[in-house]
Amino acid sequence: MSGGLDESSPSSGRASLSSLSDLKDLELSSESGCLSIVVLGASGDLAKKKTFPALFHLFEQGFLQSGEVHIFGYARSNISDDGLRERIRGYLKGASDEHVSEFLQLVTYVSGSYDNGEGFELLNNAISEHETSKNNKAGSSRRLFYLALPPSVYPSVCKMIRSYCMNPSSHAGWTRVIVEKPFGKDLDSAEELSAQLGQLFNEKQLYRIDHYLGKELVQNLLVLRFANRLFLPLWNRDNIDNVQIVFREDFGTEGRGGYFDQYGIIRDIIQNHLLQVFCLVAMEKPVSLKPEHIRDEKVKVLQSVIPIKHDEVVLGQYDGYKDDSTVPDDSNTPTFASLVLRVHNERWEGICYTYNIYYYLELCIFVTIISIHNYFHS
């Protein structure tokens, strides 16, 4: 992104992005010091398919320096360092064996439970040992905890981190905790979880992430909308007829039905991933790229959404969903949903945003279709 900005002239479309992405606005500052990344739930599906591969990509791009960083896997399963490395090796694609092995040497494993101090003491000792081995300046250590775990254990794990594993200095360095979706199951449970985590960490230490926002196509939406003079004047009800946000998966729940069946397609996909896409497509230009400014615009557009009408929602379930042994025989959990959102504001009044979500179709794509008015239609 920044490479393109340097080349932009003040009069080009890119100039508006340049002002948006002013580094001062983003308050980016360089950091140094020993970095320990802890993947809790390292034995699980998310860790091997997404978290470790993402860390590997950062390593490949030079963002994780082998002289500074160490990655700790933590879970209850009794596996060795090499056992964990072999589990994740096959998911680290697109690089030489040598490079993969170099990365894997940065990964070790600590076994322990999620609600007992013993394992977390071991983890803290391992982190401290790493920090000492790198001659870390007192207090400058950075400790990042990534919870690749079911949300039911977030509160106890966070208590353990707070009690045993914080960066020991209050002057420099930091401790941060990343949690994945689902963040609760409904408003009450989300607020309860927020309150529990809020007692242990302040907002600057907590990162609730939606990995969908990391997808290149989704990230490009901001640039497409606000740094492109072709689209800027067209992006409104006068020129756009309707917007369709379509999500399709070419596989079913396949063993994850126990989790999915309690949540369903609306909680699993719509209220987080696709609502974020909707916000990026429909919101006004943020004052800057600061997270707070982007959030403010998202909140404004969400507040403009008219309550969804029952007769504009269609739900369904794919044939064979209940053949999954982890799904109850009498499940009526939806795996398909189609619904219409209407936005009551000057830009979008009268325009439909349609979501179509399918689990288990032949294609695996994510698209946002913007239908331009057909001015030649009689």
Ligand SMILES: NC(=O)c1ccc[n+]([C@@H]2O[C@H](COP(=O)([O-])OP(=O)(O)OC[C@H]3O[C@@H](n4cnc5c(N)ncnc54)[C@H](OP(=O)(O)O)[C@@H]3O)[C@@H](O)[C@H]2O)c1
């Ligand atoms: N998988 C994905 O693609 C994906 C995508 C988006 C979000 N997520 C979310 O990310 C989190 C982790 O997902 P996942 O698919 O990796 O889950 P998972 O494989 O079921 O669980 C991760 C690890 O947590 C431990 N664990 C599982 N159930 C537990 C329980 N009831 N109590 C305590 N520990 C338990 C297990 O490790 P040990 O037994 O070794 O301790 C397991 O290896 C979930 O919140 C999920 O919704 C997953």
